[in-house]
Amino acid sequence: MIYSDIALDAVLIAVLLDLFLLRSQMVTRGLFWLSYGLILPFQLLTNWWLTSKLIVMYTPASIIGRRLAGAPIEDLLFGFSMILLTLSLWDFFSQRALSKID
Amino acid sequence: MGEDKRVSHLHYIGVLLFIGGCGVGVNRFFKTGFTPRWRIFLLTDLLILILYTTWDSWAIYKRNWYFDPHQILGLHVLFSIPIEEILFFIVVPFTTIATFLALKKLTGWESDRK
Numbered sequence: 001m002i003y004s005d006i007a008l009d010a011v012l013i014a015v016l017l018d019l020f021l022l023r024s025q026m027v028t029r030g031l032f033w034l035s036y037g038l039i040l041p042f043q044l045l046t047n048w049w050l051t052s053k054l055i056v057m058y059t060p061a062s063i064i065g066r067r068l069a070g071a072p073i074e075d076l077l078f079g080f081s082m083i084l085l086t087l088s089l090w091d092f093f094s095q096r097a098l099s100k101i102d
Numbered sequence: 103m104g105e106d107k108r109v110s111h112l113h114y115i116g117v118l119l120f121i122g123g124c125g126v127g128v129n130r131f132f133k134t135g136f137t138p139r140w141r142i143f144l145l146t147d148l149l150i151l152i153l154y155t156t157w158d159s160w161a162i163y164k165r166n167w168y169f170d171p172h173q174i175l176g177l178h179v180l181f182s183i184p185i186e187e188i189l190f191f192i193v194v195p196f197t198t199i200a201t202f203l204a205l206k207k208l209t210g211w212e213s214d215r216k
Contacts, residue, residue: 062166086195
């Protein structure tokens with residue numbers, strides 16, 4: 001279940017970076033959760049496409065085995081971590097660029 | 103299934119075109135102001151690429167996941183990662199940011215924040 005472990009770590013790291021290093025506080029912002037809520041169905045749709053057509057396959061030993069929309073449940077954690085980290089970094093660099101102009 | 107093999111090789115890249123197309127459409131339609139900030143995107147995505155291709159290459163090496171060779175283009179870049187995977191880590195962050203900026207504009211939330 002190595003994918004499970006890394007996916008959990010990825011979420012933890014993304015949240016810690018968001019809150020304490022980049023200080024973008026995304027997880028406390030309604031706009032973030034609204035964005036995530038809109039992106040999630042599209043993730044499930046593309047996950048379903050990629051897994052039901054067997055474009056991407058998973059070694060059973062690397063996952064828990066529970067699936068959602070065809071993909072390992074771990075994919076939710078992977079997706080969440082990447083969306084959070086992307087928006088967190090984007091916000092961090094945007095704020096920095098702006099404060100330089102001021 | 104009798105599908106043309108040349109078409110089947112586009113199964114993964116097609117998904118990326120769909121996701122990227124959504125991002126381009128959202129940016130254009132809602133005039134999100136993404137384009138002038140392309141440098142910020144470059145910086146953001148560079149870090150995402152480093153982190154997630156590292157994870158991906160390791161997972162592919164350990165065979166946590168693998169790909170149907172008939173449904174990808176067959177172009178592999180560093181550490182035997184299919185080119186689609188690299189593009190995924192560019193296209194998905196792009197569309198994620200487009201969505202975020204469009205919703206910011208639509209809702210008027212955080213209008214005091216850049």
